[in-house]
Amino acid sequence: MTTVTKNYKYTKTHAPIVEALKKAYDNPTYQFHIPGHTKGNGALPEFKQLIGKKALAVDTTDEFDNLGTLHPATGPIKEAQELAAKAFGAQKTFFLLNGSTAGNLALAMGLTKQGQKIITNRNCHRSVLTGMIISGAEPLWLIPERFEDWGIWGNVNPDRVEELLKTNKDVSMVWITNPTYEGVVSDIKSISAVCKKYNVPLIVDEAHACLWNFNDHLPTSALKLGADAVVHSLHKTGGSMSQSSMLHIAENSILDVDAVEKALKLLHTTSPSLMLLASLDAARANLESPRGRKQLQRAVSNAKYLRREIDKLEHIHQLKPDFGYKTDVTKVFIKADGLSGKRLESILEIDFNIEVESASDAGLLLLSNIGNKRSDIQYLVECLKKIDRTNYSDICYLENKKHMPMLTPVIKMNLREAYYSEKETIPKTEAIGRISAEIIAECPPGIAVLLPGELITESHMPYLTDYEFIEVIK
Ligand SMILES: Cc1ncc(COP(=O)(O)O)c(C=O)c1O
Secondary structure, three states: OOOOOOOOOOOOOOOHHHHHHHHHHHOOOOOOOOOOOOOOOOOOHHHHHHHOHHHHHOOOEOOOOOOOOOOOOOHHHHHHHHHHHHHHOEEEEEEEOOHHHHHHHHHHHHHOOOOOEEEEEOOOEHHHHHHHHHHOOEEEEEOOOEEOOOOEEOOOOHHHHHHHHHHOOOEEEEEEEOOOOOOEEOOHHHHHHHHHHOOOOEEEEOOOOOOHHHOOOOOOOHHHOOOOEEEEOHHHHHOOOOOOEEEEEEOOOOOOHHHHHHHHHHHOOOOOEHHHHHHHHHHHHHHHOHHHHHHHHHHHHHHHHHHHHHHOOOOEEEOOOOOOOEEOOOEEEEEEOOEOHHHHHHHHHHHHOOOOOEEOOOOEEEEOOOOOOHHHHHHHHHHHHHHHHOOOOOOHHHHOOOOOOOOOOOEOOOHHHHHHOOEEEEEHHHOOOOEEOOOEOOOOOOEOOEOOOEEOOHHHHHHOOOOOEEEEEO
């Protein structure tokens, strides 16, 4: 660490953007540039009080105060991206604002073209589909096994990837979500071997797995298993601020990295938040540090403890980490006899002040995070014990909706063409037999119930109880 002010507390971790931002904070200038709140002086006092003076004082964008630029990467931003690439085992890392969504859009925009095929799993995130709307590429579906009891998808079968590669021409990439939202892991090594055989790049959407490279009890990152590019939502589980993510290009990647970088530049804001970029830099530095490694080890052992305690309950069950697939132990999916996941979620929220990651008709997802203390988990266990002993009943309106889309889409039209076609909005009940013109995908998990170009059928209806109208092709 070289360029630091006298006040900076030395640690072994080096975080260049954090250090540059600290230096700028310690040496304020007379500011005649954006952002107009000018270090918080022009902000609403209540807001300033809420988020703290310092947060506004360091809220700036690139180019100023020797903080470097994002496109092209220069100065501390360039150095921070290089450090991240090293930490995650990549050839090159791009910091993303607008989440992993930005990375997925750039991959589709930069690497695929109108009419080309993308082999992807049915339960991909909506940003993969949006990428297809941008580029005009079309999906060839991999349909994982469905676990109806738990309302979740299983993993992707490498043989099916091979079948699709064997029988289709003009496949621009294979794009796998790994792990699934609930932590189910696919055999990326075998999928990668198949992709290499057909010389087709493999993209892995590891939005939920940025921690894997930092703990031996977690699965192996696709960056080490032969993928060409990987996205990581650092903000989801890695400790950075909301909306900040990373896109990694693997060593030996066959991708056109220039094309991805150009697409990123077109898609990104031209005023990147230094605070978000610093938070990515900080999250990487933390995960690499002994402190971060301890936090992650604690998250793993907290998850194991939570799982042991759930196993003692009578009416609450967990998806076991070895239920037939490899899983990420920190993602704990549970369900309760006689209660929908949504009802269990509302009990935890209203009666116990607990907020969970997500809930569906079947169950709910709890994350054991690097920031959770053992006492948090102990409180959760106590609450689950109380629920287990109490006669809670379900509520009808929460029961009626299906949440996790598990249909096999019938695609009648290219996504991009459908999105830009003449459309009309009609009552949902009249939409059966028509072609959807929009993506309907509630977040989380952001898996599409309907996508542009898809035939609307009776079986979509249980997923659409919140919708009165649907946009269809005219
Ligand atoms: C599998 C997957 N990919 C990509 C994304 C998009 O990530 P972000 O919210 O960082 O844009 C999500 C978000 O939930 C996701 O679940």
